[in-house]
Amino acid sequence: MSLEHHKDARLRYQQQVDNSRDYVIPFIQQEFPDLKGLRVMEVGCGEGGVLTPFLEMGCQCVGVDLVPYRIELATSFLEPHVASGQLKLIAKNIYDVDFLGEFRNSFDIIILKDAIEHIPDQEKIIGHMKQLLSPKGQIYFGFPPWYMPHGGHQQICRNKFLSMVPYIHLLPRPLYKGVLKAFGEKQDVIIDLMEVKDTGISIERFERYVKRQGYNITQRRFYLINPIYKYKFGVSAKKQFGPIAAIPYFRDFLTTCVYYMIKPQ
Structure with missing residues (x-):
């Protein structure tokens, strides 16, 4: 049963906008209360819905995705921001030398929303992104742990x-x-x-990679019910119970979504 948003790009975009506005931004604002003027990049930006509320709040944004068609969709949805120069959309690999040359030490916030679980060699990209962060920069991750009920998508x-x-x-x-x-x-x-x-990733493996690559976790939130399930299954978001969230490995099987903010030590 392929869900409706898998087939409808406009619906998928709007769901991303709502989820970003209601959950992602308030989480990130625990570290960056005033977002206006900050430089934000999303890796795996897709249709650009996650970035839209950041643009509305006055951020300078870059969206990068490996799939040119998705960049075309994002451009169509966000054309006024592209035309004004507030948003740059790029179909490119962030490992490319010219990408690093253009954006080294540029971003206050890097976003990977439902992306890290699709990326091979996750420890490599976590380490690589240090070079793209500004001195005060942090990285946001949101992903479904591999061992949760539908962690295989x-x-x-x-x-x-x-x-x-x-x-x-x-x-x-x-x-x-x-x-x-x-x-x-x-x-x-x-x-x-x-x-x-x-490529699916567990909570424990993610935290191990973060530590080995020299980051500190500044914020962490576990969800029993993923906020995006509001659109997929019609159920409301619910944070994970504290005692369960505190039990390594066991929590992976009952936590449908995790949010993290990390910064270099």
Whole structure:
């Protein structure tokens, strides 16, 4: 059962805007109460919805994505901001030498919203982004932990039953792939789900990478119910219970979303 926002770019954009305005910005404002004039970059910006409230609050923004079509969509949604020079949208890899040359030590806030779980070699990119931060800069991450009920993004399955089965992504790779085929999932969906299985990240692994790369965690929030589920499933956001959030590994299975702010030591 592919959800409606997977097929409708305008709906997906608006959901990103609302989620950013209601949850992402208040979380980031715990570290940056006054956002006006700050330089903000989003890695994996997609349609640009997450950046929209930052633009409305007077930030100078850069959105970067590897997929040119998504940059085209973002440009169409945010053309006035692009035309005014307040927003720059780039289809490029942030590892490119010219990207680093242009943006070294530039950003007060870097955003990775629902992105890190799709990126190979996550420790490498966490370390690399230090070079893009300003002296006061911090990085925001929001992602679903791998071991949570739908941490494999199986909600994108076209088969309604598979899209609702929790923890199925934790099956051994050959068995998981076999189940997807047996239920008639198309090859493109199977490829996407196998890629997420390769790159999904747990709370513990993320925090280990952050520590090894020389960052401090300045803010952390765990959700029992992911704020974005308001749009996907019609349920309200709910923070994780404190005792559960404090239990390493066990919390991964019951926490559907985590927010972090980190800064270099």
